[in-house]
Amino acid sequence: MELRQLQYFVTVVDAGSFSRGAAVLHLAQPSLSRQIALLEDDLGQRLLVRTGRGVTPTEAGDALLVHARAMLDISRRARDELGEMDESPGGRIVVGMPPRVALGLSTPLIQKFRERFPRAVITVLEGLSVALRESLIAGKLDLALLFDPAASPQLAFQPLMREKLLLVAPPKSKLPPRVGLAALANYPMVLPSAPNAIRHLLDSVLGSRGIQLKVLAEVGAVRTAVALVQTGVGCTVLPESALGASGDELLPRAPIGPPSIWNALVLATPKARPGTRLTRGTAQLLQELDFRQR
Incomplete structure (x- = not known):
């Protein structure tokens, strides 16, 4: 069993098929299939099952996947730590961000990263906070920015920013100075669909008080919800930082609460x-960014 074969195995599982895995690895598919077959022979276990849609790991494959990720991570950290002997470490780091955060922060982060770590490579992956949290636990990410993540004994959290949620209404709407929690039920809503972090927070706070919103539509992205509000479909609930695009300044908004x-x-x-050193340095860069200017 070689680290190279473990890398091939993990890549095929993540890609979901031999053909996509071969493309990621820049290998011919027959060569990749042969390496997986050699790994199965060496372990005496069938690791993958071909289906009409690709491949899925067997029970033995799922068990190996956990160990393979850990072994590959240890190997990568060993290389990175040896690279730290240089004044400017090399290596690669993968950072996860929600889309609306990545839109404003990817450019300044990458610019600062290139200045501080010219020999290293940074990858920014976008996704919902729930998915990013799971990817971080699974070892697919090194760091992640998350909105209101569920607690986990496997993760440490460093608070970066807190914002109050606002009721945001279509142009020319008349809103009171503040909107109480119970009054939110009077407004037609366009909301991000679960597992969006804002939606989960809103449902949790209102659900515990027996307040049911009048939801007209659910969408997959915050910007889509804002676009629908701009056309007059309904209201939405968002933090101020989500209203940074041109035209958003025309949308009436009001603080929610108390509470x-x-x-x-x-x-x-x-x-x-x-x-x-590379992950610590990147974490420091992230903490230095201005999260309110997005």
């Missing part, structure tokens, strides 16, 4: 993987 509903952006790091 106010706060959402939080945190920097999440895995507890089980000691930070290298």
Whole structure:
């Protein structure tokens, strides 16, 4: 069993098929299939099952996947730590961000990263906070910015920013100075669909008080919800930082509460993987960014 074969195996599982895995690895598919077959022969277990839609791991494959990810992570950290002997470490770091955060922060982060770590490579992956949290636990990310993540014994959280949620209405709407929680039920709503972090927070706070919103439509992205509000379809609930695009200034908004509903952006790091110089430096860069100017 070689690390190279484990890397091939993990890549095929993540890609969901031999053909996509071969494309990621820049290998011929027959060569990749042969390496997986050699790995199965060596272990005496069938690891993958071909289906009409690709491949899925067997029970033995799922068990190996956990160990393979850990072994590959240890190997990568060993290389990174040796690279830290240089004044400017090399290596690669993968950072996860929600889309609306990545839209404003990817450019300044990458610019600062290139200045501080010219020999290293940074990858920014976008996704919903729930999916990013799971990817961080699974070892697919080194760091992640998350909105209101569920607690986990495997992750450490560093608070970066808190914002109050606002009721945002179509242009020319008349809103009171503040909107009480119970009064939110009177407004037709366009909301991000679960598992969006804002939606989960809103449902949790209102559900515990027996308040049911009048939801007209659910959408997959915050910007889509804002676009629908701009056309007059309904209202939405968002933090101020989500209203940064041209035309958003025309949308009436009002604070919610009392009590106010706060959402939080945190920097999440895995507890089980000691930070290298590169991960510590990138975490510091993230903490130095201005999260309110997005």
